[in-house]
Amino acid sequence: MDLSQSALISQFEDDSSLPEQQIDDVMPFEMDPQNESKDNANNCKSVLKLIDEVENVEEPKKGMTFSSIDELNLYYRRYAKKEGFWVVQKKKRIDEDGYAHYLSLGCARQGSRKSNSNNSFCKPSQTIRTGCKASFNAKLIDTKWYVTSVCTDHNHGLSPGKARSFRCSGNETVAALESEDNADNCKSVLKLIDEVENVEEPKKGMTFSSIDELNLYYRSYAKKEGFWVVQKKKRIDEDGYAHYLSLGCARQGSRKSNSNNSFCKPSQTIRTGCKASFNAKLIDTKWYVTSVCTDHNHGLSPGEARSFHCCKNLDSIAKRKPEINDKAGGYENLALGEKDCRNFIAKSRHLHLGIGGVEALRDYFSRMQELNDGFYFEMDSDNECRLKNVFWTDARSRALYEDFWDVVTFDTTYLTNKYKMPFVFFVGVNHHGQSILFGAALISSKDTKTFVWLFETWLKCMNGRSPNAIITDQDRAMKSAINMVFPNARHRFCLWNILKKLPEKFGSHSQYHAIKSALRSCVYDSRTCDEFDASWQSLLKCYNLENNAWLCGLYSERTFWVPAYLKDVFWANMTTTQQSESMNTFFDGYVHSLTTLKEFVDQYDNALRKMIENENVADFNSFNDTIPCVSRFYFEKQFQQLYTSTKFKEVQEEIREVLYCSGSLLKSEGGISTYQVTERVEINDAYTKKVCFNVYYNEPSCEVSCSCCWFQSRGILCRHAISVLTTLDVTVLPEKYFLNRWRKDLKRKYKFIKSSHDPLSGNPSAERYFDLCKDMFVLASIGATTVDNYMIVKNHVYMLTKKLSGPSSEQIPPSQSIPSASTIDNVDSRKLG
16 A cells, blocks of 8 residues: 555545535524424423423533433523523534534523623613533533533522523523423424324414424424425524524525526526515514415425425434435435435445544554554545545554464444444454454445455455454344455354343343243253254244244344354354454543544554553463463373463363263274263252263374364363363373464564564564564565576575474475475474574
């Protein structure tokens, strides 16, 4: 990846520059058309319930959470009514897609009014402002609003019980709804939502309790008649309160023609000079309709509200739906048409990195390539050159993959769990069982196309070497992408994430606990595929769940998550995405819920540096601390000398459990003996059960295998196999039972790779390694010039490798006079340096 590609990013420094379709005179405050849905009717009912609970409002405090901005507003205004002050909005931050992500409310007596020097002496202006500092600030994190700071100190007197005298009561929906006198008005809003066809004709003298109710009424009437509404005029007083509103038909006025282009390319317009209007004024605490005009000079379109431009503005909740699954349950279920839905989805499919985020990425990539020769990144942009996806990894992570490439877990939960940051990563485990990072990415969407791009990019970065096994959450888009990019890899769903859905699926079932116990038993106690199938069918029949769609779907994909179907594949003890989740926890130590992307990339190297430090500590302990053997078996000493401390403890656990195993010979044919090993498995403190396993032993080759497939799936010899080996008095195990991935005595290549977070300063071996690499680079340059030079260099390198490797060089086939580079790299390289 050439660094010049990073120039692409500069085009996305300000998302506000993205082209957006706009219509003249569309009101800046559009009532959400989704307010006409029954979901919002339920929200309004919840408001009615809260009206009578003002006295029980708790004190505001930092850390409180709310499910929506309306709930947050309602809470603070109820608290203000109880205490005796009224609320104004101090600040509201909107992102590039129109979502509110920060809100600051405060006492209306904040600040001070600027005096008019020409008139302040003769006619001083009356003001309520005293510079009050009371405030209530919250930020949107993922889908929750979190209170970040609170100040409850007022520098003026409070008036509990007199909230209806506050001016804001007639201006703001939530405050109006808090008044018992306005409960009937809220009920009338509910009635309007479900009875659009019965909306009465607008007329002079109508009254409304709030500006929102007025808006809702006129838009409901417009929907019934077949036109759409724009805000013509809105007057705001010096305190920021609206006191006059004029709504009208969107086909008002006329568009000014462009004389230079009106003939060649005339502009399309909807304007016909329509005079229809609806005007209201705030008097005391009520909105009174002062004038109405219902005459249109154009045709109306009843029933076609979804085609109106004002109905193409989705509320924050509706916007999330197409972003999540690109469908929103079908465009017929939205308040806009198919084309507009597709346009919104396309617009949402680019990264929203926040202020300074793109600049931070560009600086980070530039800095990494200067410090790290093997740093790799790639960017994906759409047809409009907007950044969609970014992937990056460093040289050390790429070298790590060469040693621990067999199992990878891919996790996207960092996108949804906490930080509202589209951060995903590829994770493996090292020889200590610790999480290691193979690469990270920022993605704009979780669909098949995005995952295919990401997996192909990662595979190219790793020189085309596909993992043997990959673990993900249960996701159809991910499943399809893995099938296309990693066709030979065994794909597994996270079992924990599947089982945690049980309360959601069966929590209301009268036999929930029995179903949960039976399902877990079916999954964990079935040792073979046939046992699982029989147990599953029995479960469905027992609880009459044959037609349960969720269970039917799980069964159709049983080869992706049931242990009995997956036990013959090596998973390195990564049976769930727990390694990814532990990576989440790891980054939690460096970023918090309010961290921006700019801050995150600054902390990214610190997190990786800590990860390397943890591995170095584990390496030191494995080499310098000796864990005593728990038996007199010689093969335990073999494991003690070769395995890291973490993995040796796992071996010892299996040796201890041999005490509860007893074996007997079933048959012996052609040098292969079959034993039945019975294990007493502890269920709880008072109960154990017997479980039988078959162990096969090939005496000529000293090979042992067990039906539990513990060694195949985890790389640790199981207790049942050890029981048979001790019965047969086998003292020394063949080398194939000591996996390289768990060994502590190997010199691994990634230990000599410099990176920005691990400069290897003070490491003599690494310094010698880099010095030799420079010399070998010169030697390789000379050797590549001619065939004769190439043969000379290859033979001398081979002879040097053989000489430095010592007696172990006998393992190299004599006929291989010119070994491949990969062969040389594997010639007992642990003794080099």
